[in-house]
Amino acid sequence: MKLGIEDISLATTSLVLDLDEVAAAQGADPDKFRIGIGQDSMSIPAPDEDVVTLGAQAAQRVLHGQDLSAIRTVLFATESGVDQSKSAGVYMHRLLGLNPNARVIEFKQACYSGTGALQLALALVARNPEQKVLVVAADIARYDAGSSGEPTQGAAAVAMLISATPDVLAIEPVSGLYTQDIMDFWRPNYRSTAIVDGRYSIKAYLDSVKQSWRDYRAQGGHELSEFDHFCYHQPFTRQAVKGHATLAREGGVDAETRDAQLEHTLDYNRVLGNSYTASLYVGLLSLLDSSPDDLTGHRIGFFSYGSGAVGELFAGVVQPGYRTRSHRTEHRAAIDGRTPIDYARYFELHERPDDVDGGDHPRERGTTGPFRFAGVRDHGRVYEPTSAGA
Ligand code: COA
Numbered sequence: 001m002k003l004g005i006e007d008i009s010l011a012t013t014s015l016v017l018d019l020d021e022v023a024a025a026q027g028a029d030p031d032k033f034r035i036g037i038g039q040d041s042m043s044i045p046a047p048d049e050d051v052v053t054l055g056a057q058a059a060q061r062v063l064h065g066q067d068l069s070a071i072r073t074v075l076f077a078t079e080s081g082v083d084q085s086k087s088a089g090v091y092m093h094r095l096l097g098l099n100p101n102a103r104v105i106e107f108k109q110a111c112y113s114g115t116g117a118l119q120l121a122l123a124l125v126a127r128n129p130e131q132k133v134l135v136v137a138a139d140i141a142r143y144d145a146g147s148s149g150e151p152t153q154g155a156a157a158v159a160m161l162i163s164a165t166p167d168v169l170a171i172e173p174v175s176g177l178y179t180q181d182i183m184d185f186w187r188p189n190y191r192s193t194a195i196v197d198g199r200y201s202i203k204a205y206l207d208s209v210k211q212s213w214r215d216y217r218a219q220g221g222h223e224l225s226e227f228d229h230f231c232y233h234q235p236f237t238r239q240a241v242k243g244h245a246t247l248a249r250e251g252g253v254d255a256e257t258r259d260a261q262l263e264h265t266l267d268y269n270r271v272l273g274n275s276y277t278a279s280l281y282v283g284l285l286s287l288l289d290s291s292p293d294d295l296t297g298h299r300i301g302f303f304s305y306g307s308g309a310v311g312e313l314f315a316g317v318v319q320p321g322y323r324t325r326s327h328r329t330e331h332r333a334a335i336d337g338r339t340p341i342d343y344a345r346y347f348e349l350h351e352r353p354d355d356v357d358g359g360d361h362p363r364e365r366g367t368t369g370p371f372r373f374a375g376v377r378d379h380g381r382v383y384e385p386t387s388a389g390a
Contacts, residue, residue, distance in 0.1 A: 001129060003122050004166030004316055009327040010285050011057035012156045012272055013140075014368045015044040016338035017346045022151050025343045033151045038237035038266065042154040042273030043338065044346055045140055046366030051078045052088050052383055053371040054157035055138035056095045060370060061327055062161045063134070068099050070132045071161075073124055075117035077107040077137040077277040079187065079306075082381055091383050092136065095371050110185065111233050112306025113137070114158070114277035119312075121162035122171060129164035136160075139276030141235075142193045145350050149196050152236045154273015158281035167321030168288070169300070176216025176313040178208050185307035192354050201307055202239065208311030209243045209303055213250050216313045224251025227315065228298035230261045231283035233305045234269040240283070241266075243303060261301075264290040271335060280304050288318075289328040296320050337368065 018041045023030040033039050045054075055076060063071075076089030087106035107113040114137030121133035138157030143149030184201035187194045217223075224247065232240035240262065248258035268286035269275075275282055280302060288295065295318040304312045341349075355361040355376045362375035367386060374382040 001126075001164055002166050002170040003125050003164055004162070004171040004319075005160050005169040006132065006163040006165055006167050007062040007161045007325050008158065008168055008281065008285060009058050009061040010156055010158045010268075010278070010282055010331055010334070011054050011369065012334050012338065013043040013045045013049050013054065014339060014366060015046055015341050016041050017044050017341055017343070019151050021343040021346070026146065026150070036238065037151060038241065039151060039270055039273060041271050042151070043156060044341060044349060045155055047349065047352070048363040048365060048372040048374065049367045049369065050082055050373050051080045051138040051140060051157065052082060052091045052095070052381075053367060053369055053373055054155065055088065055136040055159065056092045056371045057369045058138070058157040058159035059092065059096055059134060059136055061330060062159045063096060066132070066161070068097070070130065071099055071134050072102045072131050073121065073133040074098060074102055074104040075107055075121055075133060075135045076104070077113040077117040077135070078139055079108055079110055079113070079276050080138070080140045080142075081106060081108065084189075088138070089136065091381065095383055095385070098134075109310050110306030110308050111235070111276040111279060112304050112310040112312065114281060115302070115304035115312050118160065118162065118171075119175070125162055125164055132161055132163040134159065135162055137277035137281060139278055141274040141276050142350075143196065144193050145347060148198055149194070152274050154275055156272050156275035156278045156282050158278040158285065160281065167319055167325050169284075169316040169322070170319055171314065171316040174216060174219050174221045174314065176212040176214070176219060176221060178211035178215060178311040180309055182309050184309060201235075202242065204307070204309050205239060205305050206242060206246045208305050208309060209246050209313075210250055212303065212311040212313040213247055222299065222315060224248070224253050225257065226299060227261055227301045228295075229263075229265060229287055230301040230303070231265045231280055231287060232303045233280045234266065234283055235274045235279070237266040237270050247303075268331075268335065285331060288322060288326065289331055295322065
């Protein structure tokens with residue numbers, strides 16, 4: 001029995017900031033960002049966008065035409081959670097009109113948790129193949145303004161329908177795993193931006209690539225030369241290039257194979273920025289949407305990394321139906337349709353006070369998406385459809 005991704009789609013925010021604006025504000029050479037870290041721009045949330053609205057927007061597309069009664073589990077992966085107790089997925093569940101006879105849970109382990117949710121979804125479907133699981137990975141990456149992490153912000157959500165009829169990608173059972181307790185990136189409860197030891201996090205990521213690969217091979221996984229493509233968690237696209245150079249050395253493939261395996265997997269992340277849990281799957285969509293070739297039968301490798309730190313390396317094979325499930329046109333429209341803002345407007349949005357005083361805080365309208373965060377009322381978050389979703 002094949003198990004895997006039946007449908008997959010992404011959503012991003014309504015606003016975008018070109019990294020030349022950040023370079024000018026920081027007095028940095030724009031090439032440091034475009035070439036040095038491999039990023040051109042980053043998605044910025046409008047005041048009424050958050051992980052719930054982004055997740056619901058991405059999920060709406062994969063739910064189209066589905067029998068919602070088959071979806072009895074919803075897994076929401078994020079490290080930009082909106083509540084310490086209630087899952088962001090429960091808010092999303094209502095917005096999407098999902099089956100009340102379902103379980104909804106939020107998953108957290110930095111940028112890794114989308115993969116954790118995916119693997120648990122596969123186990124649930126293996127146990128009960130007529131059921132489908134909705135997995136949503138959604139994040140808004142935030143670092144302090146003026147910090148070295150600032151140009152590596154971004155935002156996106158990816159929704160995946162996991163089932164025993166995987167029209168897009170059949171996921172293979174072997175995984176390589178690696179966990180170590182380290183402080184390379186984290187966000188304490190009292191902060192809205194992450195603390196990161198940037199250089200250390202790069203080293204820890206590369207170490208995790210190596211250790212996850214060794215475990216993958218020890219578990220009976222394929223040789224590196226058997227992969228047509230490789231998708232990486234991308235805090236910035238140069239990290240994926242560094243990761244794959246490390247893997248190519250470990251797996252003994254030549255430079256031509258190495259570069260071909262990474263082709264088309266970086267395009268979306270370069271313009272969306274970091275989307276934490278979603279970023280690996282944004283890389284997959286970048287490949288599926290951008291490659292001119294028929295990818296049917298191609299084996300794709302995945303490296304998922306969440307600081308702190310957990311790594312997982314696994315593989316999937318593209319299925320014949322992947323083109324019929326394509327949302328390429330909508331993805332391009334979402335990316336190209338973002339409204340450019342200047343550094344001053346970004347800074348204003350970035351520095352707005354968090355709603356932490358216990359009062360009511362309505363949010364001004366700004367999203368072009370189908371759902372909005374209307375604000376905090378009586379300590380609760382209020383979400384509503386917009387005219388774009390009507
Ligand atoms: N033209 C081309 N390249 C340039 C350049 C220029 N004018 N100026 C600098 N660079 C290169 C540097 O050589 C370096 O490349 P290298 O890593 O291959 O050596 C790269 O740009 C970054 O420069 P660096 O001085 O290291 O930048 P930084 O100190 O501002 O920090 C990060 C970069 C990525 C560490 C920082 O953005 C960060 O902390 N990001 C968040 C953490 C993160 O995403 N971690 C990843 C693991 S999950």
